[in-house]
Amino acid sequence: MEEKKVKVVIVGAGFGGIAMARALRRSPVDVLLIDQHNYHNFQPLMYQVATGGLEPGSIAYPVRRIFRYNKNITFRMGKVREVVPSENLLKTNIGDIPFDYLIIATGSQNNFFNFEPVKDRLLALKSIPEALNMRSFIFQNMEKALANVDDEPLEEIMNIAIVGGGPAGIELAGAISEMKRYVLPKDFPELDLSMMSINLYEAAPVLLSAMSEEASEKSLEYLKQLGVNVFLNTRVREYDGSLITLEDGSSFRTDTVIWTAGVKGAPLEGLPGESIVGGNRIAVNEYNQVAGTGNIFAIGDVAAHISMDNPKGLPMLAPVAQQQGRHLAKNIKRVVKGKSMLPFEYLDKGVMATIGRRKAVVDLKVLKFQGTFAWLVWMFVHIMSLVGFRNKIVAFLDWMVNYFTYDRPLGLIIRPYKRNGNG
Amino acid sequence: MEEKKVKVVIVGAGFGGIAMARALRRSPVDVLLIDQHNYHNFQPLMYQVATGGLEPGSIAYPVRRIFRYNKNITFRMGKVREVVPSENLLKTNIGDIPFDYLIIATGSQNNFFNFEPVKDRLLALKSIPEALNMRSFIFQNMEKALANVDDEPLEEIMNIAIVGGGPAGIELAGAISEMKRYVLPKDFPELDLSMMSINLYEAAPVLLSAMSEEASEKSLEYLKQLGVNVFLNTRVREYDGSLITLEDGSSFRTDTVIWTAGVKGAPLEGLPGESIVGGNRIAVNEYNQVAGTGNIFAIGDVAAHISMDNPKGLPMLAPVAQQQGRHLAKNIKRVVKGKSMLPFEYLDKGVMATIGRRKAVVDLKVLKFQGTFAWLVWMFVHIMSLVGFRNKIVAFLDWMVNYFTYDRPLGLIIRPYKRNGNG
Numbered sequence: 001m002e003e004k005k006v007k008v009v010i011v012g013a014g015f016g017g018i019a020m021a022r023a024l025r026r027s028p029v030d031v032l033l034i035d036q037h038n039y040h041n042f043q044p045l046m047y048q049v050a051t052g053g054l055e056p057g058s059i060a061y062p063v064r065r066i067f068r069y070n071k072n073i074t075f076r077m078g079k080v081r082e083v084v085p086s087e088n089l090l091k092t093n094i095g096d097i098p099f100d101y102l103i104i105a106t107g108s109q110n111n112f113f114n115f116e117p118v119k120d121r122l123l124a125l126k127s128i129p130e131a132l133n134m135r136s137f138i139f140q141n142m143e144k145a146l147a148n149v150d151d152e153p154l155e156e157i158m159n160i161a162i163v164g165g166g167p168a169g170i171e172l173a174g175a176i177s178e179m180k181r182y183v184l185p186k187d188f189p190e191l192d193l194s195m196m197s198i199n200l201y202e203a204a205p206v207l208l209s210a211m212s213e214e215a216s217e218k219s220l221e222y223l224k225q226l227g228v229n230v231f232l233n234t235r236v237r238e239y240d241g242s243l244i245t246l247e248d249g250s251s252f253r254t255d256t257v258i259w260t261a262g263v264k265g266a267p268l269e270g271l272p273g274e275s276i277v278g279g280n281r282i283a284v285n286e287y288n289q290v291a292g293t294g295n296i297f298a299i300g301d302v303a304a305h306i307s308m309d310n311p312k313g314l315p316m317l318a319p320v321a322q323q324q325g326r327h328l329a330k331n332i333k334r335v336v337k338g339k340s341m342l343p344f345e346y347l348d349k350g351v352m353a354t355i356g357r358r359k360a361v362v363d364l365k366v367l368k369f370q371g372t373f374a375w376l377v378w379m380f381v382h383i384m385s386l387v388g389f390r391n392k393i394v395a396f397l398d399w400m401v402n403y404f405t406y407d408r409p410l411g412l413i414i415r416p417y418k419r420n421g422n423g
Numbered sequence: 424m425e426e427k428k429v430k431v432v433i434v435g436a437g438f439g440g441i442a443m444a445r446a447l448r449r450s451p452v453d454v455l456l457i458d459q460h461n462y463h464n465f466q467p468l469m470y471q472v473a474t475g476g477l478e479p480g481s482i483a484y485p486v487r488r489i490f491r492y493n494k495n496i497t498f499r500m501g502k503v504r505e506v507v508p509s510e511n512l513l514k515t516n517i518g519d520i521p522f523d524y525l526i527i528a529t530g531s532q533n534n535f536f537n538f539e540p541v542k543d544r545l546l547a548l549k550s551i552p553e554a555l556n557m558r559s560f561i562f563q564n565m566e567k568a569l570a571n572v573d574d575e576p577l578e579e580i581m582n583i584a585i586v587g588g589g590p591a592g593i594e595l596a597g598a599i600s601e602m603k604r605y606v607l608p609k610d611f612p613e614l615d616l617s618m619m620s621i622n623l624y625e626a627a628p629v630l631l632s633a634m635s636e637e638a639s640e641k642s643l644e645y646l647k648q649l650g651v652n653v654f655l656n657t658r659v660r661e662y663d664g665s666l667i668t669l670e671d672g673s674s675f676r677t678d679t680v681i682w683t684a685g686v687k688g689a690p691l692e693g694l695p696g697e698s699i700v701g702g703n704r705i706a707v708n709e710y711n712q713v714a715g716t717g718n719i720f721a722i723g724d725v726a727a728h729i730s731m732d733n734p735k736g737l738p739m740l741a742p743v744a745q746q747q748g749r750h751l752a753k754n755i756k757r758v759v760k761g762k763s764m765l766p767f768e769y770l771d772k773g774v775m776a777t778i779g780r781r782k783a784v785v786d787l788k789v790l791k792f793q794g795t796f797a798w799l800v801w802m803f804v805h806i807m808s809l810v811g812f813r814n815k816i817v818a819f820l821d822w823m824v825n826y827f828t829y830d831r832p833l834g835l836i837i838r839p840y841k842r843n844g845n846g
Contacts, residue, residue, distance in 0.1 A: 038566060055480045062834045064610040064611070077836075094572050132837070147518065187491065394820065413461045414479055414551050
C-alpha cells in the first residue's frame with residue numbers, strides 16, 4: 001500500500017517560492033506551487049523592461065518549465081482568497097486546496113502611503129504590466145511633445161519625477177537619463193531636450209540608505225554626472241496629476257511621476273491578526289513559522305523575523321527569500337523524518353546597484369567598489385541569475401546592442417497606456 | 424532664397440509606406456510619414472507571436488529608428504480622421520497636415536463578414552495586441568482546463584477552431600498542433616490532450632487557394648500529418664461563444680475561435696465615394712492614383728488596380744505593397760522633375776507558407792517545391808526580411824531553441840485576456 005505523502009503548498013512563485021520548490025525536487029513530499037501568474041519574474045531587472053533595455057520575455061520564465069521534469073512538483077495558476085488555519089485549507093479561485101504545510105511566499109506590493117488616493121496617477125514598477133505601461137507612457141509622451149496639440153505645457157509632458165532613492169529609483173533615474181542623453185536626441189531631433197528635467201526625490205539624507213556610505217556617495221555622484229537633479233531630505237507632499245508639491249512648498253510640473261518610495265508585505269487573508277506586523281509583513285520565528293500557527297510558514301519579503309539584530313526584520317531582498325526558501329525546504333525534510341528544525345541564519349553575500357554605463361556600486365562584506373568593474377560584476381551576476389539559457393543570451397545581446405550603439409533596442413508602444421485619474 | 428520643397432505625406436508605416444519613404448530618402452522632397460503606432464510590424468510572422476514562437480519585439484521595429492539618419496523624412500504617431508482633397512489637407516488627432524502629394528498606405532483590417540456582430544467572441548491576428556491576446560487566451564485555457572472548477576466542459580476549453588485556410592490559418596493551425604504535440608504534454612502532463620481537437624474550416628475546395636495546386640495539396644497533407652482536422656468546402660454559419668455551427672448543421676464545441684477568413688481595405692474617410700470598390704479597397708489606376716483625384720495615391724493592401732488581368736486587383740501581399748511603394752517614389756521624383764509617370768507592373772517573385780518543422784511550401788515562377796528545403800528557404804527569407812540586426816539574431820535564436828528543444832520559448836501570460844461578449 002502506498003504511503004500518503006506529506007503535502008506542501010507554496011503560495012507565490014517569486015524568488016522564495018521557486019527556491020523552496022527547487023530544493024524539494026527530489027524529496028518524498030508532494031509540492032503544490034500556486035501563483036496568480038504563470039511565470040516567475042526577475043524583479044531586480046524590471047526597471048530595464050520599463051526603460052526599453054530588455055523585453056519582458058527576458059526577465060520572465062514560465063513556472064511550469066522550471067519544474068517540467070519534477071514529478072512531485074505541481075503548479076497551478078490561481079488567486080488565493082484566504083487561508084483557514086483551523087482546517088488546514090487554502091481557499092482559491094480554482095477551488096479549495098488542503099495542505100499539511102503551507103508556505104506563504106507572496107512577496108511585497110507597492111506602498112503608496114498617503115499617496116494611496118492618487119495612486120492611479122502614478123507609475124509603478126512591481127509587475128511586468130506596470131513596467132510596460134511605464135515604457136509606453138514615456139515614449140507616448142515624447143510623441144505627444146512633438147505633436148504638441150493640447151494646451152499642456154511642454155515641460156509637463158517631458159519632465160519626469162522619481163520618488164524614492166533606493167535601488168529601483170536610482171536605476172530608473174540612471175536609465176532614463178541615459179535615454180535622454182543617447183536615444184532621444186537621435187529619435188526626436190526636433191524636441192528641445194533641455195526642457196526635460198529628471199528629478200529624484202529621497203526623504204532620507206542619502207541615496208541607497210541600505211548600502212554603504214561609499215555606495216551612497218558614489219551613486220549620488222553618478223546621477224549628478226548624468227544630469228539627474230537629486231533632492232535629498234526631501235518629502236513629496238502631494239500630486240494632482242500635473243504638479244508635484246514638496247514639503248517645503250516648492251513644486252515641479254510633470255505628468256510623469258514614478259513611485260519607487262516603498263513596498264509593503266502582501267500577506268494572505270485569514271491569518272491570526274496578531275501575526276501581521278509593521279510594513280504589513282507576517283511575523284515569523286527563527287524557523288519562519290508564522291506566529292500563532294504550527295504548520296504555516298512565511299518566507300521572503302512578506303516575512304519579518306524581528307530580532308535584536310534586525311528590529312525591522314531582514315531586508316526585502318531576493319537572496320534573503322532564496323536562502324529562507326532553501327533552508328525551510330531542509331527543515332520540512334527534517335520534520336518529515338522526525339527530526340527537529342534548525343534556525344535560519346541569513347548569509348549576507350553583498351548588494352549591488354547599477355546607475356548607468358560603467359557606473360555601478362557593489363558592497364561585499366569585506367570589499368566595496370564602484371565604477372566599471374562593479375558594472376561588469378553587476379551585469380555578470382544579473383545575466384547568470386536569469387532563468388533559462390535563451391533569456392541569458394537575449395539579455396546579453398540586448399545589453400551589447402545598448403553598449404555599443406548607445407541605444408536601447410526596444411521603444412515599442414505596443415499597448416498605449418491611458419493613465420487613470422484626472423490630470 | 425530656399426526653394427520650398429514638395430511635401431509628400433504617407434499614411435501608414437506598413438510594407439508599402441516604409442518602402443516608399445525609404446526610396447525617397449535622398450530625394451529633394453519632404454516626407455511626412457504618419458501611423459497610429461510608433462512601430463512597423465512584420466505581419467507575416469504575427470502568427471509566431473500568437474503561438475509563443477517569437478516575442479513582439481522581434482517582429483516590430485520603431486519607425487523613427489528606420490529613418491533616424493534621413494533629414495528629409497519625419498515621422499509622427501497619430502490617427503488620421505479624414506482627408507479633405509479639395510484643400511489638400513489631412514485632418515488628424517495631432518492637427519491638420521497639408522500635403523502636395525498624399526499616399527494612402529493604410530493596409531487592411533479584419534473582415535468578419537456576417538460574424539461582425541459576434542466579433543468580440545473571436546480571436547484575430549491583424550495587430551500585435553491581438554496576437555498577444557490570442558497567446559494569453561490559449562495558455563489561460565490550458566490553466567483553466569487543469570483547474571477545472573467551472574461547469575464548462577473540458578472539450579470546450581481545450582478545442583480550437585480556425586476559420587480560414589489561407590496562409591495565416593494554416594500557419595496558425597500548424598503551430599498550434601505542434602504546440603499540442605511537443606509543448607503541452609511536457610507543460611501540462613495531467614491534461615488529457617486527446618480531448619483537444621484542432622479544426623480548420625475553409626469555404627473553398629482547397630487550402631491556400633492563391634497558391635499552386637501542389638502547394639494546396641501538400642499543405643493539406645502536412646496538416647493531416649500534424650493531426651489537424653481540415654474541413655474543405657465548409658462554411659461556418661454561426662458562433663455563440665461556445666458552439667460553432669456549420670452550414671450543414673453540424674457543430675463543434677469550443678470557446679476558442681480564431682478568425683483568419685478575411686480582410687478588407689482600411690481606406691480613409693473623405694475620399695470620393697466612387698473610389699471605394701470591392702473589398703473596401705480604393706480604386707487606383709496604373710500609376711496608383713486614386714480615381715477622381717490628381718495628387719492622391721494609394722498603395723498596398725488598400726489599393727485595387729482593377730484590370731483585365733486582375734479583375735479583383737492585385738493580391739494583398741507585402742511584395743505588392745513594397746514594389747508599389749518603390750515605384751511610386753520613382754514616379755513622384757519624375758513628376759517633381761517635370762517628367763511623366765510610368766505605369767506600375769507587379770513582378771511576382773513567388774509566394775510561400777510554412778506549416779511546421781521542415782514542412783513548408785514554396786511557389787516560384789518556374790519552380791515549386793515543398794518540404795525541408797522549402798522550410799529552410801522560408802526561414803532564411805523571413806529572418807532576412809526582419810528590420811534590424813538585433814531582431815534577426817533574436818528570431819534566429821528563438822527558432823533554433825524551438826527546433827532543437829521541440830519547444831516554444833515564450834508561454835507567458837503577461838496580460839490575461841478577458842474576451843468580451845457572453846460565452
